[in-house]
Amino acid sequence: MKALEWHGTKDIRVIERPVPKVTDPNDVVIKVTATAICGSDLHFYLNYTPGMQKGDVVGHEFMGIVEEVGESVKSVRIGDRIVASFDIGCSSCTYCSNHKLYSSCDNTNDSKKQEALYGHRSAGMFGYTHMTGGWDGGQAQYVRIPFADTNTLKVPDALPDKKALFLSDILPTGWHATEMGQVGEGQTVAIWGCGPVGMLAAQSAHYKKAGRIILIDQEDYRLSHAKKHMPYVETINIKNGTALSQLQQLVLNGPDCVIEAVGFHYAKNPLHKAQMLVGLETDPSEILNEMIMAVRKGGIVSIVGVYVGLTNGFNIGAFMEKGLRMAGGQTPVQRYWPTLLPLVEKGELDPSFVLTHEVPIDDGPKMYKVFNEKQDNCVKVILRP
Numbered sequence: 133m134k135a136l137e138w139h140g141t142k143d144i145r146v147i148e149r150p151v152p153k154v155t156d157p158n159d160v161v162i163k164v165t166a167t168a169i170c171g172s173d174l175h176f177y178l179n180y181t182p183g184m185q186k187g188d189v190v191g192h193e194f195m196g197i198v199e200e201v202g203e204s205v206k207s208v209r210i211g212d213r214i215v216a217s218f219d220i221g222c223s224s225c226t227y228c229s230n231h232k233l234y235s236s237c238d239n240t241n242d243s244k245k246q247e248a249l250y251g252h253r254s255a256g257m258f259g260y261t262h263m264t265g266g267w268d269g270g271q272a273q274y275v276r277i278p279f280a281d282t283n284t285l286k287v288p289d290a291l292p293d294k295k296a297l298f299l300s301d302i303l304p305t306g307w308h309a310t311e312m313g314q315v316g317e318g319q320t321v322a323i324w325g326c327g328p329v330g331m332l333a334a335q336s337a338h339y340k341k342a343g344r345i346i347l348i349d350q351e352d353y354r355l356s357h358a359k360k361h362m363p364y365v366e367t368i369n370i371k372n373g374t375a376l377s378q379l380q381q382l383v384l385n386g387p388d389c390v391i392e393a394v395g396f397h398y399a400k401n402p403l404h405k406a407q408m409l410v411g412l413e414t415d416p417s418e419i420l421n422e423m424i425m426a427v428r429k430g431g432i433v434s435i436v437g438v439y440v441g442l443t444n445g446f447n448i449g450a451f452m453e454k455g456l457r458m459a460g461g462q463t464p465v466q467r468y469w470p471t472l473l474p475l476v477e478k479g480e481l482d483p484s485f486v487l488t489h490e491v492p493i494d495d496g497p498k499m500y501k502v503f504n505e506k507q508d509n510c511v512k513v514i515l516r517p
């Protein structure tokens with residue numbers, strides 16, 4: 133089969149590999165019909181993510197048709213059309229079963245060494261780093277899915293790929309940002325990052341009847357894309373002044389909730405990026421401090437943009453004195469499926485507007501470059517294996 137492999141900084145290759153097989157009774161193997169490139173993929177593309185190994189199969193947003201089923205799997209059969217969660221839960225550890233925190237599963241990433249190195253350990257994730265278990269990813273013609281009863285969602289044939297696929301990650305993640313931020317009726321929400329995740333956080337906030345939604349980015353074409361499809365949003369381009377100063381003009385006292393949908397790979401000082409991975413020195417996390425300064429007193433800082441390693445220069449004083457709350461995390465995708473699938477089916481949420489490019493998987497390496505460099509007004513890419 134064909135698969136996209138990581139071979140180093142900005143080096144993604146299409147490689148021929150053996151088709152994976154069911155190796156555990158809880159596995160399924162699917163034939164991938166659609167897979168997307170995510171902002172999270174830029175972390176290893178730029179080689180900022182620890183724990184990558186040459187030859188890793190990448191990709192964590194994918195869907196397809198079930199080809200082979202392990203004997204203990206109950207919820208899906210051969211021929212079913214499914215979407216996978218990017219995070220791999222087991223459903224039986226305390227995090228999965230008691231907290232519905234599938235993205236903190238204790239059984240799918242046993243890398244104690246990573247925990248010792250980085251001070252934390254998340255669940256396993258598809259097609260990411262060995263820091264998250266080193267599971268083969270779905271930017272491939274076939275992929276093996278462990279604990280299939282937990283990590284697959286059957287989707288109706290009538291739901292097109294471009295609506296179903298984004299249930300693997302970015303729609304639940306946009307939703308998760310608003311859940312952590314306790315976004316509700318009439319509230320003002322400011323979102324740093326007008327990528328696919330920021331845009332779907334905006335759509336989720338609108339669904340929850342937020343009063344004002346402000347998207348912040350440095351790319352005019354992304355802000356225009358958002359405005360075209362969500363006329364209710366306001367936009368700020370940080371090329372016209374800092375986000376903080378522009379927000380202070382727009383919102384008296386500051387937003388009720390601020391959402392981080394950018395991630396550490398956009399931090400200004402690339403030296404810091406490399407250093408903070410080994411905890412030697414730190415990135416001043418300018419966006420996080422800006423958010424702490426911008427949010428109203430007593431407000432909530434919600435972080436879905438990915439951060440790795442340590443950061444000093446963090447404004448703990450303002451955080452404490454303003455009485456803020458902060459929440460962050462990889463999204464427990466499976467927790468939100470029962471809520472989000474019906475909303476997508478009814479058309480009350482429609483993530484498909486983020487899609488700008490749909491190409492064969494052979495163009496994967498080229499599309500990583502296009503997506504990273506913001507060429508050709510790219511917002512979201514689907515690869516067809």
Ligand code: NAD
Pocket residue numbers: 170171172173174301302305324325326327328329330348349350351354370375393394395396398419435436437438461462463511
């Ligand atoms: P993306 O790279 O397409 O979008 C990020 C956007 O942030 C870009 O449009 C960029 O121009 C903008 N940006 C850069 N610097 C900025 C600044 N200083 N202020 C405001 N905007 C700025 O990525 P995406 O796919 O939308 O993902 C966004 C983040 O969410 C990434 O860090 C990704 O890893 C993370 N993510 C997290 C989860 C999760 O489970 N928590 C899931 C998916 C993605």
Ligand code: ZN
Pocket residue numbers: 170171172173192193218301302
């Ligand atoms: Zn993703």
